[in-house]
Amino acid sequence: MKQKLTMYKITIIYILALLILIFSSFLIISSFLKQKEQIDKFYENIKLTIEVVDSIIINDFENEIIDFVYSQENTNIIEEVEKPERIEKTKFLKNIYDVNLYYIVSENPKPIFLLIYKNTYKYISLNFETLFDNRFLNINLFFDYYIVDNYGNFIYGNRDLYEKNKKEICVKKICRRDGTYLSDFEFFNLKNENLLKIYTFYKPNIFGFIRDYAQTILYTFILAFLFALVFHYIIYKYITGVFKDNVKKISEIHINYNTGKILKNEFEPSKVKEFDEIFNLFNEKIYLLEKPIENLLKENKYLRNENEKLYKENAGIINFLSAFKKFSYGKITYQNFKFEVKKIIEDMTFESEPLKESLNFLFNDLSIKTIENENLKRNYFEQLEILFSVLGVLAEIKEYNYKHVELMGEISILIGKKIKMKEPQLKNLYLGAKIHDLGKSYIPDSILLKKEKLTDEEWEIIKKHPKIGFLLIKEISLKPFSTAAMIIISHHERWDGKGYPYGIEGESIPIESRIVSIIDTFVALITEKPYRKAYTYSEAFKIIEYEKGKKFDPELVDVFLESKEEIINIIQKIKNEKAVL
Template identity: 45%
Template sequence: MKTINMRIITFTTVFIIMFSFSISFIMVSSFLKQNEQLDKLYENIKLTIEVINDITINDFENDIVNFYSLKTQPPFISKAENLDFYNSIFLKKIFDIYIYYLGIQDKYLFLKIRNGSNSNYLKFELDSFFDINFSKIDLDFNYFITDISGNYIYGNYDFYKKYNKNLCSGKFCKLDSFYKSSFDFFNIIDSPLFKLHVFYKPAMFNNQINYFKVYLYSVFLAFIISTIYYFFIYHFLLKKFELNKELIKNITLNSVLKSSVNYKAIKTNITEFDNFFDLFFEKINLLKAPLQNSISENKILKRKINQLEKENFAIIQFLSAFKKFLYGRYNYKTFELAFKRLIDELPFESELLKQNLSNLFNNLSLKILEIDNIKKNYYDQLETLFNVLGEISEAHEYNLNHNLIISEISLFMGQELHLDDLSLKSLYYGAKIHDLGKVFIPNEIILKKENLNSQEWNIIKNHPKYGLILLKDLVSHPFSGIGKVIISHHEKWDGTGYPYGLSDEEIPLEGRIVAIADSLMALISDKPYRKAYTFEEALSIIESESGKSYDPKLVQILIKEKETIRNIIENYNKTK
């Protein structure tokens, strides 16, 4: 076979590939482009509708306020009488105005407006209202608006008569030469009051089936051209190339060293391939002697690498032990023993590394001692502060032992649940200052003998948030978990608590524990509006609220260990 220059093969390959892909691209790209354009157009229209919806709702609210302020009287709003609507739905409160939705009838939106003790009925003329709002916006599509039942409200009536009964299962559907999309409109409550139906006509072909056929034809054509070219290249040009490739694949270090004859390439009739293979095998034949020297050098290098790996392993073990110490998995004694074992037992040979690790350990030990002293002083000061804050927060309602007893009961229940040490400390200190936010509540509310009114009760409900604000910057262990107790100890198992209405295991475990301990102490303590219950009466009340106000599992622990808890209370009351 005649020798062929690689430039010719390369040029031919590039030409055929470009030719095949050009045909395929020309035939397929337009179909792909139309889907892309349609998706982009839909998203643009959707965004426009969202903006119109926001503007319309804003204008609606402003018109209501203007109507009642008597500054301006919108022409499309008037009072209504003798309404036949039986149900009303609360829409929104704007300042002191409460707005209720009654219904839509004859292109009028009927509303009930309550302002203080006065109630009025209004009707919106939707044609005028939408005329004013939509005249502000230049839209490049046709549309009409219906109510939820499909009754015509506003927009292009011809499109409504022709296409109203055509429903789309997806985000858009094809109707004649238009695409139709329907959007929820006027979402002032959970469900929309209207539907906005949009008709648009993107710049693309009308018949998708033709595009599908074109796509199949282009794929088939590209496959045929590629297949013919592949078999031509393989059978007539690449067969001998593959033989040389297989020969190279079988070359290993051992085969080169053991071979008694030189390697020789098989001619491929392609100049560039022949030059490449000849040069490759020539270099392989020249590498035999250097390879033998390299093997010897590799053995020496391997010994050095092994030594380096052992030293690196020692460093990694040291860092691992130090990391476990930092995260509390090792105490200082365990960290020290791990270091000594590392120095004494690991078989690494570098004395310099051993000395450097020893110096590093000594320096770290000094810093650790300094940090421990700082942390101890810091924690002691915080604990003293919590004791004082706990006494201040309950000074007007209870005696000084009240928070201490709650802390001890909470700690005991946490131990029964096998909480870790950090969690127990957070639980204990959190119980001490659980009502810290009450320092912001006026005494006349806290000590009031009569029932609290709604305003006073709302003030009381905010005290967990006040307490959390005071401690928002406290992030050091074991105090970082205290905020969970302060913010959640008034939440209830059934979700009727405050301040956030959490339920079940949404409530932090620490908050559920302190809630029971706090309730128990409140029940057996005198209040301005009642005498204290007995211990047994208090347990019965809490047990009756199991699964409602309290975690059933924690109530079971309270009942089961009631004698231990009774002893905790009596021991502290002896020091009263």
């Protein structure tokens, strides 16, 4: 009888093959480790060089800043420019000998800086080519490079490399392309604000790169080829032939899911003793699974039915919660909510009677509590609105009369609708307009109604009224009162940033405050004051137009002026109404 292989012999063969693989892998790994070590050293040298050059260039830049500020003349590096039309953000960078340096983020792709020195504002741009020529041309670099801005625009360096690689993306510290290594570094760093990026290209001479790699690859392929021949002959031809057939028969075993019986083919003897033992044992034990499989099939059928029941119950709960959420947020009516709950309960199976009863009870309880809460919330808002409307009248009645408050509210609604504000935002605007001068109730009459010109001290007291009004209602976080607080604190801010109390400008001022600012000025102009007569409507409209882009948002001024006739109609209507206070 032909002797069979044992697992011991097969193990010896595998150990020998493993040793061969380990030796060949050692050659490859040691080669790659040596390469990586030299590349990392090269990378660190480049990084250090870039940091030194960056530090020197920033020092030159700061010196040029000082020369520019004190000489008030353009240099070959710094040029004074106009203020950008649209400024997205202003970032403070650093203070250089009493000169505050800011970085301007705008639509202009060219970096713009702002210098502030002794209340003098200068916008400048840099001639990077001249700035970098002063340093890069005097250094013998061991790598090639180019510099781009944050938008990917070419600034300085090798333009051919830039054109070739500008569309390539490297997300790692070191990338390799066509035998050349690429790394990028942040450049021109001013107080952690990286304005530029430098891409470096280098090709280190790695220990006889071609010869050593060719030799290593050759030896590895020879050993791998010899191992593949031995492995294929011994394992695949001699050992695994019958083994694969038997494994295939195992994969063909199937179960009759109606009876639970196992259907299989007989196994053939293999070339390995242990394999035969395994297949014979498998053949004996597999029939022991028939009874458990039969029980499992019965249990599985029962679980499927239970799972289907649970699925329907869970779906019913989720649909109930979804319907209640829509009802709570006012997206559906009570009748629709009731109809949906009824349909959910009807769709459940007869086994879910306890859940049906629970959902019915929960529906009745939630409905009652939701309706009660809505009534309480509605009464609370109505009382707050009445209270603040009265406060707005009391704050204005010293300087004007109660009709001034109505004018503010009605004209604000008109302008809000013109710019297509939504209903909740219109409500916020209306309330904020009526109580915008709430803080004036704390200003002494001797100052508020003074006929003569106010002193500087008196004017500072007047300028406190936005903060006073804000403090009165800031604790009410619910809308529309939180928006009203925002209008109170910022309705005297100007489009050009010269307003008070904080001097914010442009679109940083809430749009509701910008609307109220225009209307408040217009109503004040057409109202007689202790120190002057009222302006005519025509004169008041001309003053508003004159302040366009200065005190007021230019787009809102256009909307306001286009609504002249409607505004005059509102004024006449309110003036003709019978006084009720």
